[in-house]
Amino acid sequence: MLELDLTAELDRQLSVCNACRYCEGFCAMFGAAQLRTAIGSNDVAYLANLCHDCRMCFDACMFTPPHAFAVNIPAAMSAARVETYARYAKPAVLRRLLATPRNAALAAVAAGIVVVALAIALWAGVAALWTPQLGAGAFYRVLPYLAMVVPALAVTVFGAACVVLGVRHYARDIGGGVRFVTAPALWTALGEAVTLVYLKGGGAGCYDEGRGSGRRRFYHGLVFWGVLADFAATCSAAVLQDFVHQLPPYPLLSVPVVLGTGGGIALAIGAAGLTLVKRRSDARPAEPRMIALDNAFLGLLEVVALTGLALLAFRSTAAMGSLLAVHLGAVAGLFVTAPYSKFVHFVYRLVALVKNASERTGGSS
Ligand code: SF4
Incomplete structure (x- = not known):
């Protein structure tokens, strides 16, 4: 399982994105997120690796820090990708x-x-x-x-x-x-x-x-x-x-x-x-x-x-x-x-x- 905190945090941030949906026009990750009513840890592993870290959603978003909603999708997705690499590393x-x-x-x-x-x-x-x-x-x-x-x-x-x-x-x-x-x-x-x-x-x-x-x-x-x-x-x-x-x-x-x-x-x-x-x-x-x-x-x-x-x-x-x-x-x-x-x-x-x-x-x- 990916860390529960990170899964919950991404679920929260993507819920905020639901109100805007602007980035859905150019990013596959947001399109995929919209197909899910709630984000589980396996969804996070999928969505995080769909994110290419272009960071344009950060540039476009009005809810990034210091806004109270603190939406920072690229940073959260990068953290989730690192956890994916560790979670599936063999041995x-x-x-x-x-x-x-x-x-x-x-x-x-x-x-x-x-x-x-x-x-x-x-x-x-x-x-x-x-x-x-x-x-x-x-x-x-x-x-x-x-x-x-x-x-x-x-x-x-x-x-x-x-x-x-x-x-x-x-x-x-x-x-x-x-x-x-x-x-x-x-x-x-x-x-x-x-x-x-x-x-x-x-x-x-x-x-x-x-x-x-x-x-x-x-x-x-x-x-x-x-x-x-x-x-x-x-x-x-x-x-x-x-x-x-x-x-x-x-x-x-x-x-x-x-x-x-x-x-x-x-x-x-x-x-x-x-x-x-x-x-x-x-x-x-x-x-x-x-x-x-x-x-x-x-x-x-x-x-x-x-x-x-x-x-x-x-x-x-x-x-x-x-x-x-x-x-x-x-x-x-x-x-x-x-x-x-x-x-x-x-x-x-x-x-x-x-x-x-x-x-x-x-x-x-
Ligand atoms: S940083 Fe990731 S989630 Fe944000 S627009 Fe780029 S690819 Fe999509």
Whole structure:
């Protein structure tokens, strides 16, 4: 159960919204709330993840603090989302990582770097950390292929299993016994997620830095497409290696390097831009625990992007071994903490969008 206080508080605030209904015109969350006569804890888990935190309802509302009604939907929804991530985290014992995201990220990256550096020292000798390696297979002379792939696969499978179990539990709760995941609803939700339509905030964008702007949507898009490009770069490198039998490092104009460089630059700019926008934004509709999650996750993405770009730029120099340890350590930190970080927001949000698409068509989609 989500905290009873938060459920009751959201029920109260949404009752006030009933008198106005202005935001219903541009926000799916308010439309979904109107379908409910009373808000229970599973409704809160659903509605909170339908909210994209554009904060335009805060800007538009006449009942925000210091008004006695004290309506602050974005802050309450953010608090409820943090509780959703903790409530459905698997295994439950690791949910406490969500309470200290910065420390968890720092510890995971530091441990990752130490483990990779030790593996390099054991495999190729300590000097490999500062000895240039050139030509095909240069990376694998520093660290063998299997030592990179097997731990990466193990962490990915573990993380994916944890997220899937949590989200399945979440979908069961918000579905209330009704099956809502259908192909048309999934298709509609994917379209809404890819276009970040709810970050348009009704047209003016998100309420940040004191006004509506498209900055958050733009930077979020860079992060999203940057991650996808980096993933595509990894897949294309695997194809070149395993099917064309070309070992890395690849030429600057090869598919993996072009995709990886473009993705890395987009990710670095997007993560830095989002961090800056959040820092400069009005703090009143923000929730401190969500801000902490945002900052830790964006910081991790920034480190992964910058170390990846540095590794590409200096791969023919004596710094290659050390940069490889730092980059792989940062990637390991990102993947290990993924199920207990802001990373999970896109999965919960997608499921909420699927339910919303299904609800809008009376369950027929
Ligand atoms: S912050 Fe934006 S998405 Fe969230 S409830 Fe308000 S208007 Fe809707």
